[in-house]
Amino acid sequence: MNIAIIIAGGSGKRMGKDIPKQFINVFDKPVLVYTLENFQKHPQIDAIELVCIQGWEDVARAYAKQYGITKLKWIVKGGNTGQESIRNGVYNLENICSDDDTVIIHDGIRPLVDSAVLSDVIVKCKQYGNAVTSLPYNEQIFLIDDEISTVKYIPRETLRRVSTPQAYKFSKLDWAYHKAFKEEIGIYGSSYTNTMMVELGERLYFAEGSERNIKLTTQEDLQLFKAYILSERNRWLD
Numbered sequence: 295m296n297i298a299i300i301i302a303g304g305s306g307k308r309m310g311k312d313i314p315k316q317f318i319n320v321f322d323k324p325v326l327v328y329t330l331e332n333f334q335k336h337p338q339i340d341a342i343e344l345v346c347i348q349g350w351e352d353v354a355r356a357y358a359k360q361y362g363i364t365k366l367k368w369i370v371k372g373g374n375t376g377q378e379s380i381r382n383g384v385y386n387l388e389n390i391c392s393d394d395d396t397v398i399i400h401d402g403i404r405p406l407v408d409s410a411v412l413s414d415v416i417v418k419c420k421q422y423g424n425a426v427t428s429l430p431y432n433e434q435i436f437l438i439d440d441e442i443s444t445v446k447y448i449p450r451e452t453l454r455r456v457s458t459p460q461a462y463k464f465s466k467l468d469w470a471y472h473k474a475f476k477e478e479i480g481i482y483g484s485s486y487t488n489t490m491m492v493e494l495g496e497r498l499y500f501a502e503g504s505e506r507n508i509k510l511t512t513q514e515d516l517q518l519f520k521a522y523i524l525s526e527r528n529r530w531l532d
């Protein structure tokens with residue numbers, strides 16, 4: 295089975311709206327619903343678990359019903375950090391998943407994840423045991439030396455930027471979260487499953503990413519998301 299964990303436990307502070315960014319309406323549809331629809335329509339996704347910010351569970355359930363997200367099987371409470379939210383999602387699957395099941399973790403605020411990206415992350419996970427969506431880096435990266443200057447750069451050919459979706463075999467994922475939270479490894483700051491896995495000594499395998507798979511962090515990202523939707527609608531009309 296291939297089971298998706300969609301994390302939507304954050305409050306979206308940097309977006310600066312009065313509701314969590316995953317519930318903002320864009321052309322009359324909540325951001326989270328765009329994300330869920332892409333998982334709903336992918337033939338290899340068997341079930342969806344949503345990790346939801348506390349107090350919004352009924353709203354999420356109502357949207358799932360309204361938009362026909364029939365694969366949504368579980369809604370789990372979010373944690374205080376992204377890592378706590380993912381952990382809650384993973385632990386909830388303990389009596390549901392088999393060791394060899396593939397779990398696909400995705401940020402609920404990346405609504406433009408597409409079928410090709412999902413297919414590749416699943417295929418690579420079956421091949422290697424895990425897979426993280428990634429893209430080459432096209433800008434120059436410099437290390438900060440002091441507050442105003444730099445004397446060192448990282449050759450961009452040596453870099454990949456990693457995003458979600460990310461897929462892991464359930465047994466390894468469950469083992470990793472238990473160890474990480476018991477030993478406090480890779481769970482603080484901007485840690486995510488990918489960085490935690492590396493801190494635990496695991497090798498990660500790259501899957502194909504997409505420039506369209508943007509993360510909605512600020513209002514500018516919301517504008518970009520709207521522009522993508524409009525351009526795709528216009529393409530339909532052409």
Ligand SMILES: Nc1ccn([C@@H]2O[C@H](COP(=O)(O)OP(=O)(O)OP(=O)(O)O)[C@@H](O)[C@H]2O)c(=O)n1
Pocket residue numbers: 301302303304305306307308309316345372373374375376377379380400401402403509510511
């Ligand atoms: N306690 C948290 C924090 C974040 N997330 C999720 O992790 C993803 C990426 O996090 P980010 O973009 O940082 O979301 P927020 O924490 O909501 O944003 P901000 O930092 O601006 O408050 C989002 O889908 C968010 O809902 C979560 O499930 N639980």
Ligand SMILES: C[C@](O)(CO)[C@H](O)COP(=O)(O)O
Pocket residue numbers: 376401456457458484486488509
């Ligand atoms: C997966 C991820 O891109 C980090 O690799 C994640 O989306 C990061 O979210 P955050 O804003 O840094 O919490």
